[in-house]
Each structure stands twice: as C-alpha cells, then as structure tokens.
Amino acid sequence: MNESYYMEVTKKSYSSSANLGPGYDILSLGHKAFFDSVTVKHNNSNGVKIISNSTPEEPDKNTAGLSILKIMEDKGIKTGLDITIKKGVPIGLGLGSSGASSSAAVRSVNELLDLGMGKDEMVYYSMYGEIAACGSAHPDNVSSGIYGGLTLISSTSPVKVKKIDINYNFNLVLVIPDISMKNKTRYARSIVPQSIKMEEHIVHTSRISTMLYGFMKGDRDAIREGMNDDIVERSREAMFPFYRDIKEKVINRNAVSACISGAGPTMLIFADDKTRKDEMLGDIKNVMGSYNTDYSIRETGILEGLDDQ
C-alpha cells in the first residue's frame, strides 16, 4: 500500500460551450461561469462509489463514473475509489455539465493513481461520460475541461485535440433560459439534418475557417463573419424560438457575435468594449419577455487553461 492511499485529490472543471456556430461536434470553449469539483480517494471496497449532490449515484449511469470505470477496466486497476462530485455547472442547459464532471474526475484519478495520462488520453476517457448523458460519445464537450480555452477535435479515433490561441479580449455573456427539456441533447441531435447540400458545406467550411482565423489573429470582423450557422442552429430553431431575435438584436448592439451554447438553450454572446452592453441587455429582456421565457444572465471570461483549474 503506497503513500497515496490516504491522499485525496480534488480537481475543478468549468462550464463550456460546444459548437460555436459552424463548429458542430468539433469546437468547444471553456469559460469560468460555473464549475464542478470532484474529489477522489481510495476506499476499502474494490468498486467505484459515487457521492454526489445531484447526479445519479450509480457509477454506470453517471458521466464521471463511466469514465473512471473505463479507465480501471482498460488499465486493470482493482482498487476501490470514492468519487465525490460537487456539481456547480447546471445540468441540461448546454453548458457542458456532464463533460465537466467526467473531465474533473479523470484528472483527479490520473493524479491520485499516478497514471501519467496525456491530455488527449484524458479527453478520450472523459468522453465516455457523455455516453451516459446523451447516448453517444463526443469529445468536443470534454476537451475544454482537459485543455481549457478553445479546443478543436482534429481526430476522433484516436482522439486528438488542438488548442486554438485566442488573441482577442472578450467579455462573454451567457443568456440562460429557464427551460428544462427531458432528453434535450438526444432530441437536439436527432433533428440535425442527416445530409446537406454541397453548397452549404462549402459555405460552412469557409465560415469555420474564417472564424478560427479570426480567433488566432484577433480579427474581430473575421470572427463576426465566421460565427454563423445555417445547418445545426437552423435545424434547432423550433427548440429555441427566441434565438434568431436575440442574435439579430445583439449584433445590432455591436456584440462581436453570438451562438447557441452546445445543444442549448443557453446562448453565448461574445461582447467587447465596442458593444453597447446596457442596450443589449435591455433588448434581451424585451425579446425573452415576448416569448414569456424566464432567463438569467451570467457574465464571465474565457478559461485560459488548466492552470486556472
């Protein structure tokens, strides 16, 4: 029994917004709005025990538990573990809640058991948690919990992630509708078109390229041009009928751009010192009022990297 037996390791993982318009299933941005914290320590059983303030406590139904079970299976680890999850990222709002728990758990276990996993391997295991959340595994939702910042999935098999530099100072504004939908992510994925026209593909490869160029070069206009999506966001408009109005209004108030955060309903606005924020918040109030939808606003910043966590 080594000296780590009595140790415990706690890691935090923050909220994130996947997709960013044209980056469906490949981009994710970590931000500091909310966080989960996960503490891992040995116990005397030979199983995994989940202690949580909100998520399912059966390890095989819990995003963090599934990830840890997969690591232990693959690496032949038999020790018993208590995994204590304090959820701070609200569930079901498109804020990467399931990915936050699993990535924090994977990072904690990696340290406690001295597994020496690299970041891409941790992304790989973290995404197993997504199976619990939406029936299939998507590394985009967890990649920012492992890397921080803006992440690009460059390959899914094997999982490879590129961290994209952001050379622009944003104020992020999250508009979080008070809407709860059962099986939302599963439904949101099911209504995305199964095929698209070649012309749409060309337009959207141009947009994602322009947006990433904009982030890397700090080119406001390029980010604004690129962050538009007529495939995935368009297909989900009936789920979030207020979104087009909100986007039009915030662009008129000179926000840099806006998008649906993950599978929604939260909307992510990229604002800066050129944005007329007070008028923008007034417009948002009017639009959400016209749809009789309660909401909250959370202003936050980009999570730069693991050092913040």
Added chain:
Amino acid sequence: MNESYYMEVTKKSYSSSANLGPGYDILSLGHKAFFDSVTVKHNNSNGVKIISNSTPEEPDKNTAGLSILKIMEDKGIKTGLDITIKKGVPIGLGLGSSGASSSAAVRSVNELLDLGMGKDEMVYYSMYGEIAACGSAHPDNVSSGIYGGLTLISSTSPVKVKKIDINYNFNLVLVIPDISMKNKTRYARSIVPQSIKMEEHIVHTSRISTMLYGFMKGDRDAIREGMNDDIVERSREAMFPFYRDIKEKVINRNAVSACISGAGPTMLIFADDKTRKDEMLGDIKNVMGSYNTDYSIRETGILEGLDDQ
C-alpha cells in the same frame, strides 16, 4: 489626355493550386512555378484588344478580357486598351492558368488607369475571367494572384479574402501529368457530389480547421492530418487514377502531405527536409509508368505576396 496615356504597365501573376484537399472552392496557394505577364496600354480605338501568345484573342472569350470589360462597364470607362498577354502558366493542368491572366490584367489596368481598387475588389473583377474558363465564377482561383500566399475566401458576396500566414518552410513539388482533357474543369465540377452526409461534413470541417491551424502554427503533424479529402478528390478519382497511389507513396516517403492541384491533373506535394525526396521521385516515376502516363516534375516555392510579383 493625362500623362498616363503613353505609359504601359506590366504585371506578372503566378501559378496557384486551389482547394488543398478539404478547402474546395475556398482555399488557394500561390507558387512560383510559372507565371503569366500582362502588359496594358492605351490605344486609339474605344475597345479592348487582346494580343496573346496562346489564349483566345476575342475579349469576351478571354479570361483577362472579360475581367477588363466588366471593370470598364461598371466604372463607365470608354478608353481603348491593348492587353498583351504572355502566357507562361500551362493551361488545363489545374495550375490556375486562367486566374493568372485575369489577375495580372486587373492589376495592370488598376495601375494604368489609377483606379485605386482594393485587393478584394480586384479579386472580384479577376474572377469574371473564370466565367470564360469554366462557365462559372470562383474567386478562389484568382485570390492568390491578387494576394499571393495562401488565401481563404471568407465571403463570395461581397468577395472577401483572408490571407493565411504560413509558418513552415516547404519545398513544393508539382507532379504535372501530360494529360489534356477538353472542358476538364467543367467536367470535374460536374462530378462533385451535390449533397454529402452530415458525418462527412463534420469530418471535413475538422480537417480544414486542423490544416489551417497547422499552417498558421507551423505544426507539421496538423497539416498532415488535415490535408485529406474524401469528398471532392474522391469523386474525381476516375479522372486521376494514379493519384491515390502517388499520395500513399509520398506519405510513406515522409512528405508532409499532398493534394490534387485545383481541378487536376497536377498533384501538389508539400515536402520538407524530413522528406526522402530521391526515393519519393523514384516512386512517382514507377507509379506514373504503371499508368502509362507521361509527366514532368517542377520544384518550386510558395509565392509569399505581391512583392514577389
């Protein structure tokens, strides 16, 4: 009659490779392998006269002539112009030949008539030449003739171009098959699928993003991962049956990557000091021999920008 009446202006525009794998219709790379030079001066008629060593001499069937006629129409210019085209970029090989003539002509006229057009406006007019070449206008083929380097079409209406930094030292190797196909570009465009599956779209947005990240960061592995296309190149395989073999062989010899140049048949290989070039050239010889196809090799470098022209 102003002092420019007796002047003449000559500009060179170089060869280029559009698409680069996943960047169909939006990316183009200028290189120094071949160039057209276009000289423009006033004449005593009130029309546009083309003098050329190879292209059609009717202005409305010539890529450069069409571009100049469009400028004169839009800007109400009535002067007569002699446009002398010396073609150096071979025609019909996927090397941006038509775009080279039109972009050189547009830049020459812009200077001769002191029109003060910006680069994106010159791209817009240059692409009118493409109508003559393949029946429709595509700004990607001309953008590198106006900007040099690696260009991204971020918008087609209005035309907007972003110049992408390349932070890696490449040796470019062009493999130029001795194949002539009538109406090649028109045919090559007609066989591209009209719709694609959503999963293909996701994979290819990831690839183009990874490739552009790689160019901007000088990340060899990312360029290698990203420069792969299973939509457009795949659909054209029957036109260039040797291409898959060539690509597999050059990757095995540790080229960075390879792609079809524009609508082919030329293939563009990105090599560097890690590439086993002699063995690679031997492999190419064997493959092309097995397809009974003559070819030439042209080694060149990236055209950095307008200063080179």
